[in-house]
Amino acid sequence: MSLPALTDPWSIAGVRIPNRVTLAPLAGIGNWVVRLQAKRHGAGYAVSEMVSSFAIHYRNEKTLRDLLTFKAEEHDGGPVAIQLFGQDPEVMRSAAAYVAEHTSVDIIDLNMGCPVPKVVKTGAGAAMLKDPETAVAVARAAKEGSGLPVTVKLRSASRKDGEHDGYALAARLVEEAGVDAIGFHPRSAQVHHRGTPDYALAARLVEELPVPVVLTGGLHDVASTLAAYEQVRPAAVMLARGALGNPWLFASLLGRRADAPPAVADVLAEFDWVLDRTIEHLGAERAGRYLRKHYPWYVERLAEAAGVSPTTAAYKQLQESLQRSDDIEAARALLHEAAAVAA
Numbered sequence: 431m432s433l434p435a436l437t438d439p440w441s442i443a444g445v446r447i448p449n450r451v452t453l454a455p456l457a458g459i460g461n462w463v464v465r466l467q468a469k470r471h472g473a474g475y476a477v478s479e480m481v482s483s484f485a486i487h488y489r490n491e492k493t494l495r496d497l498l499t500f501k502a503e504e505h506d507g508g509p510v511a512i513q514l515f516g517q518d519p520e521v522m523r524s525a526a527a528y529v530a531e532h533t534s535v536d537i538i539d540l541n542m543g544c545p546v547p548k549v550v551k552t553g554a555g556a557a558m559l560k561d562p563e564t565a566v567a568v569a570r571a572a573k574e575g576s577g578l579p580v581t582v583k584l585r586s587a588s589r590k591d592g593e594h595d596g597y598a599l600a601a602r603l604v605e606e607a608g609v610d611a612i613g614f615h616p617r618s619a620q621v622h623h624r625g626t627p628d629y630a631l632a633a634r635l636v637e638e639l640p641v642p643v644v645l646t647g648g649l650h651d652v653a654s655t656l657a658a659y660e661q662v663r664p665a666a667v668m669l670a671r672g673a674l675g676n677p678w679l680f681a682s683l684l685g686r687r688a689d690a691p692p693a694v695a696d697v698l699a700e701f702d703w704v705l706d707r708t709i710e711h712l713g714a715e716r717a718g719r720y721l722r723k724h725y726p727w728y729v730e731r732l733a734e735a736a737g738v739s740p741t742t743a744a745y746k747q748l749q750e751s752l753q754r755s756d757d758i759e760a761a762r763a764l765l766h767e768a769a770a771v772a773a
């Protein structure tokens with residue numbers, strides 16, 4: 431069969447997704463601002479940062495306030511999912527029921543791939559690859575609790591030289607828990623985010639499973655994403671590190687803009703948009719601290735737009751000044767000044 435264009439629609443359990451370029455879950459990053467940013471630049475589907483099922487079950491105030499905000503405009507460009515993690519089926523059932531009732535999410539995604547020790551030592555994330563019975567029970571509970579489509583994002587394996595326990599788990603989740611799609615990251619949990627993903631293995635999974643497989647891993651620019659899409663033939667591609675402070679990648683992949691760095695004015699306008707929306711989300715004080723994580727990406731874009739290496743002295747100094755600043759308006763002024771020089 432011919433390979434659909436990335437601009438072609440597809441669906442997860444009857445939920446229509448207008449194109450095949452999607453935003454990956456990104457812990458500490460993928461809040462409504464970042465999801466809406468991806469959607470504005472064309473992403474057909476976006477998954478939230480991972481959220482603890484326990485925190486929802488126990489009604490942790492900060493979690494409910496900061497992580498369970500989904501804006502109506504996020505849905506304009508296609509559906510939105512929340513990613514939940516946790517190893518206890520009954521807690522997952524309760525958390526899934528809560529998000530179905532209290533948020534506008536269309537789909538629940540379950541994290542079975544996070545390799546971070548804090549998560550794995552509780553038996554959640556990538557630890558689930560070694561415990562298929564629990565993984566199936568958790569997925570079933572999420573479906574029953576929410577009544578929503580449920581997808582699972584997982585790694586190909588726990589260990590780099592071990593069996594492909596994640597690959598095997600994917601089929602069981604679909605067969606035994608009725609999981610509606612799989613997000614597949616063909617790297618082992620052991621290597622975290624290093625090395626080349628095993629796209630040949632991902633292609634086999636796409637052939638084998640009766641549900642959509644969404645590919646993530648190593649999709650850092652237009653060329654690498656198109657090459658992986660053609661090799662693996664997944665239902666969709668899911669951008670992660672490649673999209674950090676680079677929402678233009680969505681538009682370039684969808685043919686809505688050239689595959690070229692954004693202009694200085696575009697970087698500045700985007701930066702202002704992110705600042706304004708994050709102030710709306712967190713208030714100016716918290717936004718100022720939180721956004722330090724985002725600043726380096728926009729400095730890099732600015733350097734690219736100016737045709738200069740981000741390692742030159744001026745850009746290094748700008749990075750340092752931004753990291754020292756927790757005043758959001760001071761940070762805005764710094765980037766505007768640098769942009770005036772770059773333009």
Ligand SMILES: Cc1cc2nc3c(=O)[nH]c(=O)nc-3n(C[C@H](O)[C@H](O)[C@H](O)COP(=O)(O)O)c2cc1C
Nearest residue numbers: 454455456457479480583615646647648649670671
């Ligand atoms: C900062 C960061 C946070 C991430 N957070 C999550 C997460 O919350 N849930 C998840 O399933 N994967 C998470 N991932 C993994 C990504 O979704 C993605 O699968 C992975 O980075 C591979 O894609 P890449 O090589 O294109 O970056 C995270 C990755 C990064 C770099």
